[in-house]
Amino acid sequence: MKIIYNVKLVLALIMFASTFLSCKKSSSEMRNKVSVLEKKNKNDEKTILQTCSLKKLDTKISLLEDSDKGLYLFIKEKERSLEKTLNLENFNEVSSVKLQCNSDETFQVIFSEKLGNSYQNTIHHFRKSAHSIFNLNTIYIQISNRDKVTLLYTEIKPVKISNYNASIPMESEYKKIYTFSGFQENKTPSIDDFFQKIEVHKGEKNTLKNISNEFVLDFLLENIAIDKNNLSKYNNIAYYLEQSGLYTEAIYLLERIIKQYPNRTVAYINLGDSYWGVGSFEKAKKTYQTYVKQMQKKGKEVIIPKRVLERIVK
Secondary structure (H helix, E strand, O other): OHHHHHHHHHHHHHHHHHHHHHHHHHHHHHHHHHHHHHHHHHHOOEEEEEEEEEHHHOEEEEEEEEOOOEEEEEEEOOOOEEEEEOOOOOOOOEEEEEEEEOOOOOEEEEEEEEEOOEEEEEEEEEEEOOOOOEEEEEEEEEEEOOOEEEEEEEEEEEEEHHHOOOOOOOOOOOEEEEEEEOOOOOOOOOOHHHHHHHHHHOOOHHHHHHHOOHHHHHHHHHHOOOOOOOHHHHHHHHHHHHHOOOHHHHHHHHHHHHHHOOOOHHHHHHHHHHHHHOOOHHHHHHHHHHHHHHHHHOOOHHHOOHHHHHHHOO
């Protein structure tokens, strides 16, 4: 009886030891798996540097960075998404990369460099093609130093976003949009040269689109503020854009003119026509009504264009 009891005790001890070792092994394996997973997650870490949205297109664009890919774009559209790594080898020394989304449903990738005593921004400008694909069509160069600021551009053969990597071969010379020197002499920047350029190219929709889009207009307004001396020329620039079918660009400029000079009567008819051109009929009617009221106040209601009165009651 005693022998049987001892045998049972030995068997119990063996089973306990086996279970203990098995649990210890499982625990060790689990720790190893967790360690590998933690290491993987650590390597997969990414930093979102910037995000902007094109609301009308239901598109979000992000600039990210991770240890493996470096800098890359992530474009999230309604029915598809895309990642594109940025190759910076063609640049001298990039100090920063930024995104900018615009109300005209375009976006830019901006590469900033310091070259000697000057700062240079290379701007890759994307807009959607007729086939609803983002293409890089235009590159801008913005150069600034203590005395001078310059904006250049060049048109390139369209690069689909799916083929984009930031490394773009030079295909043609850059053309000047605007330049000003004389900050150290306290000279005042003038809109005259740009106005003449718009006059020369009025009716040339593709050229005007490159030299007067939201990005370019922002650059101009930042360097040449609207004032009483250039108000008329800024208004005429907007008029030429509207007449060339660039309604969005005209709206962008005219809204800023009216915000600063709410009694600029002629700007209201140009803005109303531009709203009408993009199909914003209610906005157009309200703008026309303001135009009519200001014309009546000046005693000039007899010269109000017939189309304005007809559109208000439609």
